[in-house]
Amino acid sequence: xxxxxxxxxxxxxxxxxxxxxxxxxxxxxxxxxxxxxxxxxxxxxxxxxxxxxxxxxxxxxxxxxxxxxxxxxxxxxxxxxxxxxxxxxxxxxxxxxxxxxxxxxxxxxxxxxxxxxxxxxxxxxxxxxxxxxxxxxxxxxxxxxxxxxxxxxxxxxxxxxxxxxxxxxxxxxxxxxxxxxxxxxxxxxxxxxxxxxxxxxxxxxxxxxxxxxxxxxxxxxxxxxxxxxxxxxxxxxxxxxxxxxxxxxxxxxxxxxxxxxxxxxxxxxxxxxxxxxxxxxxxxxxxxxxxxxxxxxxxxxxxxxxxxxxxxxxxxxxxxxxxxxxxxxxxxxxxxxxx
Ligand SMILES: [Zn+2]
Ligand SMILES: [Zn+2]
Numbered sequence: 001x002x003x004x005x006x007x008x009x010x011x012x013x014x015x016x017x018x019x020x021x022x023x024x025x026x027x028x029x030x031x032x033x034x035x036x037x038x039x040x041x042x043x044x045x046x047x048x049x050x051x052x053x054x055x056x057x058x059x060x061x062x063x064x065x066x067x068x069x070x071x072x073x074x075x076x077x078x079x080x081x082x083x084x085x086x087x088x089x090x091x092x093x094x095x096x097x098x099x100x101x102x103x104x105x106x107x108x109x110x111x112x113x114x115x116x117x118x119x120x121x122x123x124x125x126x127x128x129x130x131x132x133x134x135x136x137x138x139x140x141x142x143x144x145x146x147x148x149x150x151x152x153x154x155x156x157x158x159x160x161x162x163x164x165x166x167x168x169x170x171x172x173x174x175x176x177x178x179x180x181x182x183x184x185x186x187x188x189x190x191x192x193x194x195x196x197x198x199x200x201x202x203x204x205x206x207x208x209x210x211x212x213x214x215x216x217x218x219x220x221x222x223x224x225x226x227x228x229x230x231x232x233x234x235x236x237x238x239x240x241x242x243x244x245x246x247x248x249x250x251x252x253x254x255x256x257x258x259x260x261x262x263x264x265x266x267x268x269x270x271x272x273x274x275x276x277x278x279x280x281x282x283x284x285x286x287x288x289x290x291x292x293x294x295x296x297x298x299x300x301x302x303x304x305x306x307x308x309x310x311x312x313x314x315x316x317x318x319x320x321x322x323x324x325x326x327x328x329x330x331x332x333x334x335x336x337x338x339x
Contacts, residue, residue, distance in 0.1 A: 059264065
């Protein structure tokens, strides 16, 4: 038997003390998992656009101070009482949905993503911009032996999962528009192509590198968001948090087509003429995720051979990573790696 690995007595975390401030590196005693919880040694944590909304104080449900980060991949290093489904040393993912009540009307209807009493990783409880975190075992994703690179896998935990929920909301479609070609879009484009869907990518006007990136991932067409699509689309997903894109996307879909807003926050949607919605076009949003989404997504991602493009940052460089994301300088996803 190997001697037990040396357990550190404290952990490091990048803490957001209040909105509109820089994250500060802090040290804390290593926490102990309570009943039903596990402690995870973080291997990688993706940086999501939602983290910017938390930094900017745009989410009413966020609590401060908070350790952000909800695209966590790591190894189970302690189990609380009652945890039997996960083993020490096992690689797991921690997604945005941290806990649901299990008994509100939404949970009972199988819509746990809309739970009235949900908790969210890195938003209402501390997340993965850290060397360790505590998570509810029942909401962790077992990554098994299929995902051996924790850095590459981490963007799947939100960008991938929310993208998957949005793609499912689009239904079966031949031509899909994607507005905003960041971390989620670069995964969704691969899944859509795998399903035989043509992808039309719309980026910030003039962002030629994002357009080239979209084409490299199998998009049939890529252009500026103020350009008309060359074909009428069956559905469009808006990942960019820009309300001005809603009427543009509605104008790009055919009769009966659907526009899905996939972000947690968006600037105000401008007034638009009813004719853009007329003829049974639908405008919907997707919120959060369910555990069932996670099960089906990771199977689909493996089937599609999804690969992620990441830029690594050390944990202590979290502010740099957030700035780069805000400035549109990340192609694919930024990922923090504890050093
Ligand atoms: Zn509930
Ligand atoms: Zn996210």
